[in-house]
Amino acid sequence: MILIDAEGLAGHRPGRVLFEDLDVTLTDGDRLAVVGVNGTGKSTLLGVLAGTIEPESGQVRRGRAVEVEVLDQDPRLQGSTLREALHAGMGHEAWEVESIADRLGLGGELDTAVAELSGGQLKRAALARALVSDAGVLVLDEPTNHLDIDAIDWLEDHLAARSGALLMVTHDRHFLDRVCTRILELDRGKAHFHEGGYASYLEARSQRAAAAESAEARRANLARRELAWLRRGAPARTSKAKARITRATELVDHRPDVDVRAGDLPLHSVTPRLGDRVIELHGVRHAFR
Numbered sequence: 001m002i003l004i005d006a007e008g009l010a011g012h013r014p015g016r017v018l019f020e021d022l023d024v025t026l027t028d029g030d031r032l033a034v035v036g037v038n039g040t041g042k043s044t045l046l047g048v049l050a051g052t053i054e055p056e057s058g059q060v061r062r063g064r065a066v067e068v069e070v071l072d073q074d075p076r077l078q079g080s081t082l083r084e085a086l087h088a089g090m091g092h093e094a095w096e097v098e099s100i101a102d103r104l105g106l107g108g109e110l111d112t113a114v115a116e117l118s119g120g121q122l123k124r125a126a127l128a129r130a131l132v133s134d135a136g137v138l139v140l141d142e143p144t145n146h147l148d149i150d151a152i153d154w155l156e157d158h159l160a161a162r163s164g165a166l167l168m169v170t171h172d173r174h175f176l177d178r179v180c181t182r183i184l185e186l187d188r189g190k191a192h193f194h195e196g197g198y199a200s201y202l203e204a205r206s207q208r209a210a211a212a213e214s215a216e217a218r219r220a221n222l223a224r225r226e227l228a229w230l231r232r233g234a235p236a237r238t239s240k241a242k243a244r245i246t247r248a249t250e251l252v253d254h255r256p257d258v259d260v261r262a263g264d265l266p267l268h269s270v271t272p273r274l275g276d277r278v279i280e281l282h283g284v285r286h287a288f289r
Helices: 042-050 082-087 091-103 119-132 149-161 173-179 198-231 239-253
Strands: 002-013 016-027 031-035 057-062 068-071 137-141 165-169 182-187 190-195
Touching (some): 016 182, 016 190, 042 068, 042 182, 091 119, 091 149
Parallel strands (some): 137 165
Antiparallel strands (some): 002 016
């Protein structure tokens, strides 16, 4: 069943294109991750598909009675304490959201005032509330931020078993492999879809880079020949000669797109799978004698 169907979407920033003429369809059971270097429009696209941002052009249609639950990068919580914020509007799910919060490392913070919570704690609390939802589409913007490895492992299992559809931004390649079925890459104003997880993304990206390199080699060879023709003093009296001069000039002046290096895409492929918490100590003692 189609849950979200978008056609002809476009997004821009001053002087550059984020994406344009983009079609996206999300069906029941889809696990779609949006990846790209910082500033390519990932969060903007999520907002457009979720309905929190109006598209500059195109349209987004949602299935009848399809609910969308969104986890933003900067969530807001209601309530004086974390416990109240977790329970607000939850009804019979209150026990479940508290249990999920404990899985996400918030078990000992339930009576902490919301005003005293860190940004990471607020994000984990909002994630717990989002995971309780039975909405048909769950939209998560970097859900593994601020989580330790145990919490990430639990979240992977939880999302993999969840029904409905998942749309998210993540920089964790392990998360991509374990949870996602498709990847949408935003790169210099263009969108590329990859079926499968991180491995299929790398393979398709490599093939695209090889094809671009081959096309550039052909262009460079042709440009050298045309440049030599121009330097010999190309005649410009006929319309045919003028057209060839125009094409030759375009070939010589063309500047190929510089392919995004693998290291530019901020996926955690080499570094350990950690959130902001790098070191955690328990029962540590130190003394001098």
